[in-house]
Amino acid sequence: MRVLLTGAAGKLGAQLQQQLAEKHDVIGMDIIGDVDHLLDLTNYAGARELVRRISPEIVLHPAAWTDVDGCALDPKKALSINGLASAHLAAITAQIGIPILYVSSNEVFDGTLNRPYTEVDLPNPINPYGYSKWYGERATTQVNPQHYIVRSAWLFAHGGGNFVQAIRSAAESGKSLRVVTNEVANPTYTNDLAAAIAQLIETERFGSYHLVNEGAISRWQFARAILDQSGYVDTSIEGISRHEWKRPSLPPEYTPMANFAGSSIGIKLRPWQEALRAFLTAETSA
Numbered sequence: 299m300r301v302l303l304t305g306a307a308g309k310l311g312a313q314l315q316q317q318l319a320e321k322h323d324v325i326g327m328d329i330i331g332d333v334d335h336l337l338d339l340t341n342y343a344g345a346r347e348l349v350r351r352i353s354p355e356i357v358l359h360p361a362a363w364t365d366v367d368g369c370a371l372d373p374k375k376a377l378s379i380n381g382l383a384s385a386h387l388a389a390i391t392a393q394i395g396i397p398i399l400y401v402s403s404n405e406v407f408d409g410t411l412n413r414p415y416t417e418v419d420l421p422n423p424i425n426p427y428g429y430s431k432w433y434g435e436r437a438t439t440q441v442n443p444q445h446y447i448v449r450s451a452w453l454f455a456h457g458g459g460n461f462v463q464a465i466r467s468a469a470e471s472g473k474s475l476r477v478v479t480n481e482v483a484n485p486t487y488t489n490d491l492a493a494a495i496a497q498l499i500e501t502e503r504f505g506s507y508h509l510v511n512e513g514a515i516s517r518w519q520f521a522r523a524i525l526d527q528s529g530y531v532d533t534s535i536e537g538i539s540r541h542e543w544k545r546p547s548l549p550p551e552y553t554p555m556a557n558f559a560g561s562s563i564g565i566k567l568r569p570w571q572e573a574l575r576a577f578l579t580a581e582t583s584a
C-alpha cells in the first residue's frame with residue numbers, strides 16, 4: 299500500500315515508518331526532522347496539495363501537538379493543530395475516497411468511570427489537550443466514513459524524551475524522585491502499538507480501537523517497575539497526589555482502557571510488564 303504518514307519524526311511516527319516500510323511504500327511528513335516532506339498541517343492548501351501529489355491509498359495521522367502543558371497554556375493552538383488540521387485532513391481523504399487513521403489519547407476521557415473505558419464509552423475531556431484530541435476524533439468520524447480511531451496512552455519509545463528515560467536518568471543522577479500515585483492508565487510501548495496499527499490497517503474494519511499494552515497502573519507503580527527492572531531497587535520514590543504535582547494541565551485520574559474491539563479481531567498487545575522488559579533490554583543492547 300502507498301501510505302502517507304504524518305508525524306513521521308515523532309515517537310510513534312518514526313516507529314510506524316520503520317515497521318511499515320517492510321511491507322508498504324511509506325512517505326513520511328512532519329513539521330520537523332529528517333522526513334520526506336516538511337509541512338505544517340495547519341497550512342491547509344499545502345496539506346491538500348501534498349495529499350493529491352502523493353496520491354496515497356491510506357493516510358496514517360499520529361502528528362499532533364503532544365505537549366499537554368503547552369496545550370493548556372495555548373488551547374487555541376492545540377485546537378488548531380490537533381482538531382482543525384485533523385478535520386481538514388479527514389475531509390481531503392474523504393474527498394478522494396481513501397481511509398484515514400487518527401491516533402488519539404486516553405485523555406479524551408474524564409477519568410471518573412471507576413472501570414476501564416471501552417471503545418463505546420463516551421469521552422468527556424477535562425483539559426485542552428484532551429478536548430483538542432476529542433475534536434480531532436469527532437471530526438474524523440463525521441467527515442470520513444473510512445476511519446480508524448486508535449486511542450493509546452503513556453507511550454514509551456526509544457530515542458529519549460519520555461517517562462521511562464526521565465525516571466531512569468533521575469535515578470542515575472541520584473535526584474530525589476516524587477511521582478504521582480493517583481493517575482492511572484496503560485503504559486504502552488510504541489513498537490507494540492505500531493505493530494498493532496500495521497495489523498489494523500489490513501482489516502478495513504473501520505471504527506474505534508483502544509490499542510494499549512494490557513494492564514493499567516499508577517504513575518508511581520510504573521516508576522517503581524522501571525527502577526526495579528533497571529537495577530535501581532534501592533532507590534525510593536515519594537508518592538504524591540496529582541494535585542501536588544503543580545503543572546498547567548491536570549490529567550484525568552483513572553483512564554485505563556480495555557481493548558475489546560481490537561482483540562475481537564485478533565489484535566492484542568502484550569502486558570505492559572513484558573513490553574517494558576523488552577524495551578529495557580533493547581535500550582541496554584543498543
Ligand SMILES: NC(=O)c1ccc[n+]([C@@H]2O[C@H](COP(=O)([O-])OP(=O)(O)OC[C@H]3O[C@@H](n4cnc5c(N)ncnc54)[C@H](OP(=O)(O)O)[C@@H]3O)[C@@H](O)[C@H]2O)c1
Nearest residue numbers: 305308309310329338339360361362364403450451452453
Ligand atoms: N506520547 C504519549 O504518551 C501519547 C499518549 C496517548 C496518545 N498519544 C497520541 O499519539 C500520537 C503520537 O504521539 P507521539 O508521542 O509519538 O508524539 P510526538 O513524538 O510529539 O510526535 C508528533 C509529531 O507531530 C509533529 N507536529 C506537531 N504539530 C504539527 C503540525 N502542525 N504539522 C505537522 N506535524 C506536526 C510534532 O512536531 P513537534 O515535535 O515540533 O511538535 C512531532 O514530530 C499523537 O497523536 C498523540 O496525541 C500520545
